[in-house]
Amino acid sequence: MSEPHIAAKHPAEVKLEEGKTYAWCACGHSKSQPFCDGSHKTTDFRPMVFKAEKTETAYLCQCKHSHNKPFCDGTHKSL
Numbered sequence: 001m002s003e004p005h006i007a008a009k010h011p012a013e014v015k016l017e018e019g020k021t022y023a024w025c026a027c028g029h030s031k032s033q034p035f036c037d038g039s040h041k042t043t044d045f046r047p048m049v050f051k052a053e054k055t056e057t058a059y060l061c062q063c064k065h066s067h068n069k070p071f072c073d074g075t076h077k078s079l
Contacts, residue, residue: 002044004028004064004065005027005029007025007063007064008076010062011034011072013058014034014057018055019052021052022049022050022070023049024036024048024061025039025040028064034062050070
């Protein structure tokens, strides 16, 4: 599998709503970072679909290398 495109080297602060389903961009090419806009269709990647467990502010990975996807774990600091 190819490497994802690094969309940014910082997390995206987003407001998640409990019970709502989100599609996190795994390829890094979406123009709607950190969420999927379908740009992955020309790649080997697929979005990560997840449901928010609670309403909260979250920090989603934009470097696409987090070990806790879709959430930022600070990996961008070493890229």
